[in-house]
Amino acid sequence: MAPALSVTGLRKSYRSVHALRGVDLELGTGELFGLLGPNGAGKSTLVKIACGLVRPSGGAVQVCGHPAGSAAAHASLGYLAELFRFPDWCTADELLGLHQELTGSAGGREERRELLELVELGHVPDRRVGAMSKGMQQRLGLAQALIGAPRLLLLDEPTSALDPAGRHTVRALLERLRERGVSVLLNSHLLSEVELVCDRVAIINHGSVVAAGTPAQLSRPGGVEVETAAGWRTFAEARRDDAPRIVRELVAAGEDVYGVRVLTSSLEDAYLEAVGRAPAPDEARPEGAAA
């Protein structure tokens, strides 16, 4: 089966501004992929090119084996834009009905009802979009993106208007989508959210991928700290697996050990380092503390 999204050497220039400078990415089936980067890094441009809304200057993008922008590619994806709006005069049910018709979804009323329930709007199918809060509209946007059971979901800041509970529901939704083989490209500034749900992450800066891998790969070891009678001692090169040996050696050397901390850099640290704003050394976070 073709990858859900294949991006090869993608470039985009707006006159003298280079938004993308040769990006390569690939999303497999059922993969949840996080796209990180500062404002203006090129994330939204990449997503818009995948959606066929923006023409690339070079390179290629394929959606489920079809060229981005083609009808077949459009039929395979769902999209929620960062800055979206739906007609304020129509109801939630009418909006989903329109997208069903345009997609050619055979789901009918049942699909609309189920999707509205999925995003916890099942009780307001006849409420006008204009009478909904921003958070409700964002959830409606998610339901709209899921019309026709797309193979690929492109979500650009899908939780920006949601409260913590709403974000939690979206995370749970994304995980269930993954279980069902839906691939998701999640463009978000919420690093903790990405770290929690994404299988792989790419960090884009100035139009190029500057780091990529699993959240664990990007969150590198930061050493081991051991508390003795003399205070905290740092073993900068040590990893988690080294902690028992270090404790044994210290005890054998006659020292009393009161606590151990395994340090790892978080995804946020990796992000800041990748985009050129490395955290101060004392910002490295303990993975867990042992007495």
Next chain:
Amino acid sequence: MSAPAGLAPERARDPGARVDPPGELRAALIVARFSLRESLRRRVFVVIGLLTFVFLGLYGLATWQAFKAADEFSTSESGVDTEAVVGATLAGLAMFAILFLGTVLAVFLTLGAVRGDAERGLLQPLLVRPLPRRTLLLGRWLGATAVCAPYVILVALACFALTAALGDWWPDRTVTPLLSLALGVAIIAALSLAGSIALASTANGIGVFMLFGAGLTAGLLGQIAEALNSDTLGDVSQIATWALPFEALYQAGLAALTVDTVGWSRLAIDLGPFGGAQSAGFDLWLFSLAYLVAIGALAVAAFGRRDL
């Protein structure tokens, strides 16, 4: 969070399996129907209906007064059919007003259709569906034209009926003036839609109304050219009128109102607003349709190159 029932297992295991995108014509009709529903829901038709009722009331009052005054002054020796002159003059003025109202409708239904909607974030969710951009344009044009064209036809018919009821005069031709108005507003809707690709809503609205004004000016130039017997002015008027064929269509419709009227009545009619009327043959209709297609092709090409 509820269980994701929306992703029924059979669909979820095979995402996209139940999708069968509509053909282009059907997709265009879906967009057009949605546009019409928007007009209905936003009470566009209520506002139009109320204002049109006022317009028809004023037109009826003016017609009644005009025929009454004409009856008092008319003499059988003059050889002028006063009913024809008054009726045709009033119907001609009504046609101008109706074209203007139809233009207002066409412009306001389309002025922000592309750039305006894209800037507000309304367009992107639609265009990531299997909906070609040309189909979206066609749908929006059909939606606007489906409102404007019947509107101008119905209001013109109502004016003709009022003129007949109050002054016992009916145009020499009925279909040509109605079709000329309908095709005229369809062209204006296309121009406005095409303008909406490049221009922000306000700029586009101003631009199309200025084009409408330019067409009107071309018609006036034609009248002046005829009065001064100036070939140069006449040529300029002709070129401008054909470059903006809604004006040529309006003039053709105007001419059709009194196409069978001759003699002193003809002369009297030509002294009024009918001086700018120019009958045109089948060529004008063909040209107007080709113009419409050309505007559509240019719009599709421009929209295809636009990043959203």
